[in-house]
Amino acid sequence: xxxxxxxxxxxxxxxxxxxxxxxxSSIGGAVVGFVLVxxxxxxxxxxxxxxxxxxxxxxxxxxxxxxxxxFVGRSxxxxxxxxxxxxxxxxxxxxxxxxxxxxxPGMPDVEIDYVLRRVLAMDGQNLRTLFIEAPDWVRxxxxxxxxxxxxxxxxxxxxxxxxxxxxxxxxxxQDRFLKMWDHLRMFGQRLTAFGQGRRIFDxxxxxxxxxxxSLEDVSRDCGYQALDNLDDPSILKRREGFLKRRGGYxxxxxxxxxxxxxxxxxxxxxEDALASQMALVRxxxxxxxxxxxxxxxPTPHAHALREAGLIPDLMTxxxxxxxxxxxxxxxxxxxxxxxxxAEEFSRIFARAFSRFx
Amino acid sequence: MLFTEFRFVVFFVVAFAxxxxxxxxxxxxxxxxxxxxxxxxxxxxxxxxxxxxxxxxDYHAGRMLGQxxxxxxxxxxxxxxxxxxxxxxxxxxxxxxxVTSGQGLxxxxxxxxxxxxxxxxxxxxxxxxxxxxxxxxxxxxxxxLKPVSNLLDFALFVGFFPQLVAGPIVRAVDFLPQLxxxxxxASVDFRGCLTLFLIGFIKxxxxxxxxxxxxxxxxxxPELYDLGSAITAALYYAVQVYCDFSGYSDMAIATAxxxxxxxxxxxxxxxxxxNIEEFWKRWHISLSQWLRDYIFVSLLRRGRNSALLIGxxxxxxxxxxxxxxxxxxxxxxxxxxxxxxxxFNILSRPFITARPRLSKVLGRVGPLITFYYVCIxxxxxxxxxxxxxxxxxxxxxxxxxxxxxxxGNTALWLFPCLVAVHWISYKRWFAGPWRRAPHWLxxxxxxxxxxxxxxxxxKDFRPFVYFQF
Numbered sequence: 001x002x003x004x005x006x007x008x009x010x011x012x013x014x015x016x017x018x019x020x021x022x023x024x025s026s027i028g029g030a031v032v033g034f035v036l037v038x039x040x041x042x043x044x045x046x047x048x049x050x051x052x053x054x055x056x057x058x059x060x061x062x063x064x065x066x067x068x069x070x071f072v073g074r075s076x077x078x079x080x081x082x083x084x085x086x087x088x089x090x091x092x093x094x095x096x097x098x099x100x101x102x103x104x105p106g107m108p109d110v111e112i113d114y115v116l117r118r119v120l121a122m123d124g125q126n127l128r129t130l131f132i133e134a135p136d137w138v139r140x141x142x143x144x145x146x147x148x149x150x151x152x153x154x155x156x157x158x159x160x161x162x163x164x165x166x167x168x169x170x171x172x173x174q175d176r177f178l179k180m181w182d183h184l185r186m187f188g189q190r191l192t193a194f195g196q197g198r199r200i201f202d203x204x205x206x207x208x209x210x211x212x213x214s215l216e217d218v219s220r221d222c223g224y225q226a227l228d229n230l231d232d233p234s235i236l237k238r239r240e241g242f243l244k245r246r247g248g249y250x251x252x253x254x255x256x257x258x259x260x261x262x263x264x265x266x267x268x269x270x271e272d273a274l275a276s277q278m279a280l281v282r283x284x285x286x287x288x289x290x291x292x293x294x295x296x297x298p299t300p301h302a303h304a305l306r307e308a309g310l311i312p313d314l315m316t317x318x319x320x321x322x323x324x325x326x327x328x329x330x331x332x333x334x335x336x337x338x339x340x341x342a343e344e345f346s347r348i349f350a351r352a353f354s355r356f357x
Numbered sequence: 358m359l360f361t362e363f364r365f366v367v368f369f370v371v372a373f374a375x376x377x378x379x380x381x382x383x384x385x386x387x388x389x390x391x392x393x394x395x396x397x398x399x400x401x402x403x404x405x406x407x408x409x410x411x412x413x414x415d416y417h418a419g420r421m422l423g424q425x426x427x428x429x430x431x432x433x434x435x436x437x438x439x440x441x442x443x444x445x446x447x448x449x450x451x452x453x454x455x456v457t458s459g460q461g462l463x464x465x466x467x468x469x470x471x472x473x474x475x476x477x478x479x480x481x482x483x484x485x486x487x488x489x490x491x492x493x494x495x496x497x498x499x500x501x502l503k504p505v506s507n508l509l510d511f512a513l514f515v516g517f518f519p520q521l522v523a524g525p526i527v528r529a530v531d532f533l534p535q536l537x538x539x540x541x542x543a544s545v546d547f548r549g550c551l552t553l554f555l556i557g558f559i560k561x562x563x564x565x566x567x568x569x570x571x572x573x574x575x576x577x578x579p580e581l582y583d584l585g586s587a588i589t590a591a592l593y594y595a596v597q598v599y600c601d602f603s604g605y606s607d608m609a610i611a612t613a614x615x616x617x618x619x620x621x622x623x624x625x626x627x628x629x630x631x632n633i634e635e636f637w638k639r640w641h642i643s644l645s646q647w648l649r650d651y652i653f654v655s656l657l658r659r660g661r662n663s664a665l666l667i668g669x670x671x672x673x674x675x676x677x678x679x680x681x682x683x684x685x686x687x688x689x690x691x692x693x694x695x696x697x698x699x700x701f702n703i704l705s706r707p708f709i710t711a712r713p714r715l716s717k718v719l720g721r722v723g724p725l726i727t728f729y730y731v732c733i734x735x736x737x738x739x740x741x742x743x744x745x746x747x748x749x750x751x752x753x754x755x756x757x758x759x760x761x762x763x764x765g766n767t768a769l770w771l772f773p774c775l776v777a778v779h780w781i782s783y784k785r786w787f788a789g790p791w792r793r794a795p796h797w798l799x800x801x802x803x804x805x806x807x808x809x810x811x812x813x814x815x816k817d818f819r820p821f822v823y824f825q826f
Contacts, residue, residue, distance in 0.1 A: 026547075026800040033804030041812045146816065185363065197563075197813035231762075233578040 041193030046203040052078070052213040052225065053104040053115055053149065059218045060100065064125045069099035071223075072116055073133025076295035078103030079336040081131075082346040083222035089350035097129075101223030109135035110158075111149040113277055120284045127286040134290040134302040134314060135277070137165075137270040148196075151186045159187040165270045226339035235334070242334040249335070252296055253320040253327055259298020260319060266304050274310065289356075292316040294326045294345055296335045315356060317349070358399040360608040361562045361818050368396065369612065372518075376616055382539040386513050389616070393518040397482075400522075404480040407445065408516055414441045415490040416511045422497040423504035431498060438494040446487045449479055454684035482522035484681055486515050488647055493529040495651055502530050510536045519612040523605050523821055525623040525643035532618070540617025550614035551803055552791065557607030559810050564775065565600035566815030568593040571764055576741050579748040579760075586764040587752030594739060595732045596775060599628065601822045602641065626783045628731075631723035633698030636731060644681070648674050668700035675699065682738070687746065691737040698730055 060067075071081045083099040090097045102115065112133060119125065154162075162183045166176050193200065213225055227235060242249070281288040292299050294317045306314045320327040326348065331341030358365050372392040379385045398405050418438035422431055447455075453474045463470040493514070496502035505511045514532050575582055575590030582590070606623035613620045627640035637645040656670040672693060679692020709716050719726075736749050752758040781787065791799065 022796050025797040029797040029799075029801035030804035030807075033801035033806075034808045035804075037805045037808035038811070041808065188363070192808065192811045194811050195814050195816035197809070200812065233574075233581055233762075237577075 038192045041196060041200060042191060044200045044204070045193045045196045046199055047152070051104070052218075052223075053102075053107075055213050055215055055218050056100075056102055056104070056223050057115070057118060059215055059223075060102070060119060061122060063219075064119070064122045067098050067100040067222075068126055068128040069097050069131070070102045070119065070127060070129075071099065071131045071291070072102045072112055072119075073131075073291070073293060074103060074107050074112070074295075075105035075336060076103075076293035077101065077131075077133055077291075078105060078223075078225065079227060079333075080293050080342050080345050081349065082224045082342050084224075085343055085346035086350045086353075089347050090354060093350065093354040095354050099222065101221075103223070106147070108145060108150055109133075109137050109273075110153050110162075111147065113273070114149055114153045116277070117280065120280060125284070127284060129287045129289060130281050131289050131291045131315075132277070132281075134292055134299060134305065134311070135274065136299075136301040137273050145182060146186060146189070148199075151190045151194075154183065154186040154190050156187070159183055161273075165272065224342070226342060227333040227336055228339045238334040242332070246329060249329060249332070252335075256296060256298050256318065257321050260300060260303065262298065262300045264300040264304040266301075266308055266310075269301065269305070269310075271310065274305075278311075287313070289313040289315060292318050294318055294323065294337060313356075315349075315352065317345070317352075323348075358396055359818055359820065360605065360612070361558060361814070368392075369615075373615060377542050383509070385539070386509055386536060389518070390509065390513050390516060393513070393516040393521060396518040397516065397521055400481045401478070404483075407480055407483075408486060409512075411442065411445065411486065411490055412508075412512045412515045414438065415494055415515075416505070416508055418494050419497050419504040419511070420506075422494060435494060435498045439491070442487045442491050446483060449477055449483055451680075451684045452477060458686075485524045485526055486521065488526050488644075488681075489529075490515055492526070492647060492651065496528070496530060505529070505533055517613070517618070519609040519616070519618075520620055523602070523609070524641075525606055525609065525621050526647055527620055527643070528647075531621060535618050542617070545615060545617055547615070548792075548796075548799060550611040553607050553614070554611035555803065555806050555810060557604040557609075557611060559806075559813075560600040560604030560607065561821070562604075562814035562818065563810055565597045565604060566817070566819050567813075568597040568600070568771075569819055570815065572597055575764055576739060576745055576749070579745050579752070581760040581762045582758060583761055583763055584752055584756060584758040586760075586762065587749055587758045589764055591732050591736060591749060591753045592772065595728070595735045596772075598735060598738060598822055599624075599640075605821045626779065628728050628779060629724050629783055630727050631720065632702045632727055633695055633730065634702040636727055637695065637699065644678070648678050648681075652677060664704055667703060671699050671703070672696040683740065685740055687737045687740060687743075691734050694730075694734040694737070698734075 071077050071083075078101060081099075081101050081103070083101055086099055087097050102119065104111075104115070107115070112135065116130070116132065120127075163180060166179055166183075171179070189195070217225065227239075230236075278288055290302065290305075290311050290313060292302050292315070297318075299316070299318060302311075302314060302316060305311045317323055317326065326337070326341065326345050328341075331337055331344060333341075337345055358368060372389075376385055376388055376392075379388060394405050394408075397408060415438055418434045418441075421434040422438075424430075456470070456472050456474045459472065460470040493502070493511075497504050505514075510533060513536060514527070514529055517527070517532070520527055572590045572594040575586055576594070579587065579590075603624035610620045610623075621643055623641060623643050625639040625642065627636050630636040630639050653670055653674040656673060658666065673696075675692040675696030676689055677692070678695070679688040679690065682688045682691065709719060733750065733753060736746055736753065739746070748759065794802075
């Protein structure tokens with residue numbers, strides 16, 4: 001054995017005999033202590049704010065009346081739609097539009113829905129058209145499932161809705177259990193303010209989290225941001241990897257084209273969530289157009305939903321065979337469009353939208 | 358399954374409740390063995406067979422060694438145990454290392470190495486349980502221990518889930534006697550165990566995992582960062598590894614304590630060590646004692662050993678210590694640097710002792726120098742590649758950093774706080790009041806502490822650093 005002394009915290013050799021009253025007071029004390037601090041944490045947790053949605057929502061709070069169109073979705077919305085170009089191009093085609101890019105990397109559909117609800121709850125909004133990335137609800141983007149926004153969405157009511165939906169779905173028992181477990185964990189994390197200490201501490205001090213996208217950037221580019229000039233090491237590494245795997249990119253495009261036409265079982269689709277989202281936008285007096293950006297993932301659900309008549313308006317831009325131009329290697333940064341690609345795409349989108357109208 | 362995960366809480370609550378509900382000691386041990394295999398199988402159920410094989414081999418070898426055979430027969434069974442255990446460890450952990458090292462050597466002379474590497478998954482905790490079973494047969498061979506007559510006891514000694522995957526490396530002589538008697542719930546020190554578990558959780562989830570995010574950012578591309586960032590990252594990485602491993606050990610000791618078993622102490626404030634020799638008496642104590650008893654002592658000659666011979670033995674022992682940590686040359690260098698540090702301590706001791714003023718000064722600054730040296734060596738602990746190690750060391754030792762990016766100083770306030778907490782714990786200032794506090798107050802604070810720890814935990818749990826060993 002070591003010659004050093006044991007730490008203060010080493011358990012003793014002998015426990016202390018405790019009567020029932022003492023045991024009850026101990027358990028009660030532990031529960032009270034836990035509940036008090038957890039409740040305080042829940043109430044003190046600032047609203048979920050992740051890059052770049054924090055800054056965008058902050059900007060919209062102040063300027064919501066200035067925009068009549070929003071693009072809401074994941075990274076391929078964020079990195080592809082340049083509102084300035086879209087508005088200018090449409091203006092030349094005789095369509096008046098003032099748009100804002102409300103895309104954020106890796107948001108699962110429940111988060112997109114959450115962001116949408118926050119925007120529609122803002123006073124003074126004057127929205128006419130909402131372009132929302134076509135949701136499949138079932139898919140969870142693994143790396144982003146436990147983001148602050150996703151966790152904040154898991155109130156008891158929302159978690160109950162997810163559980164009911166999962167109970168109805170025709171999923172293998174193990175899949176259903178694992179999905180429920182994930183949602184239960186998110187619900188638990190929300191209740192205990194899990195991992196929110198730093199944010200609570202900063203919020204109490206009035207500190208604002210550093211955001212890689214400033215309010216000035218958001219205001220200048222109406223929410224769009226190009227990857228080209230960022231010096232984040234992880235983004236630079238992604239770019240390096242992309243350049244090295246030109247062959248992999250071609251294979252990915254084949255996979256994308258085939259995946260889009262694959263069968264999709266609508267029996268497993270959460271129509272309630274879709275209907276609720278559509279009703280919400282309708283109630284706000286806006287038109288909802290579901291959109292598939294020029295991304296790298298197949299979206300058979302979007303096509304199946306249109307064919308089944310569940311979504312009236314859908315615009316898709318992820319067919320590398322039909323839209324080969326926007327899938328050129330040189331227009332991509334790391335699978336996402338680079339600035340030149342986004343500029344070209346924004347013009348293509350504006351023309352397509354004028355025809356769509 | 359990690360101790361910091363919610364599913365472990367569910368697993369442990371069930372294991373604990375059933376364990377104490379069972380009346381007979383044998384039923385309890387069977388239940389614990391089942392739990393241990395479920396716990397291990399949660400990583401990869403296929404390796405449960407490997408652990409069972411290792412258990413059977415050493416159980417049998419132990420029984421044979423315990424018989425009064427002629428020395429030749431005993432030697433055979435010892436070799437059988439050593440070959441089986443080290444063979445498994447060598448194959449799963451070191452095969453690819455030896456092959457790539459051999460390839461490198463053959464490349465130098467322009468020859469082609471005849472063996473190629475294999476896709477091998479390293480079974481979690483294999484180094485820990487192999488050393489545990491080895492100590493059992495070695496102790497029987499040395500007649501320091503009698504073989505266990507009950508396979509169940511031995512299987513539980515090997516597979517006991519609190520210490521199975523990352524230690525402490527329990528000795529049979531300490532653990533097997535505990536299995537002979539039925540544990541009493543009234544003897545469990547709930548307050549001590551729950552407090553220790555919470556402290557371990559805080560070390561791992563709140564400190565280590567949060568510091569890891571800062572350190573990882575630097576070590577991904579050290580060439581981009583400035584000097585301040587390099588120093589911060591190296592300091593944080595040292596604290597991260599300490600809190601990670603000692604946090605795990607605390608939780609393991611606490612978990613075992615709640616089931617009525619005592620595990621040995623594994624860490625004792627190593628960052629307040631005066632020199633490297635003392636550091637290893639406070640850091641991963643169960644491993645350093647194992648290496649001391651079974652390797653270092655075996656290398657000593659009968660009678661007086663010269664300082665030079667002791668130094669040589671220390672270097673061999675520490676090189677093996679490094680290799681135990683991982684099958685890579687960076688771990689060997691880590692070990693050799695610690696061997697060099699310990700040898701320096703021994704060789705310089707007569708010189709320092711003869712000079713009281715120097716001795717006094719070193720007594721004051723010793724912990725700082727030791728911590729700095731440990732931070733240097735621990736850079737080798739991170740398998741990030743030679744280039745990363747070189748860039749970091751250039752910054753940390755020569756104060757020359759190539760980049761301009763900064764990690765930011767948002768987390769710098771944490772470092773003095775950590776030193777203060779470590780100091781308070783070292784001085785045991787809160788031990789008495791905490792023990793004397795009434796139950797209701799203690800547990801209310803504990804409950805509040807759990808809630809606070811959850812709030813300050815890093816959002817992404819990382820596997821324990823020592824799991825890879």
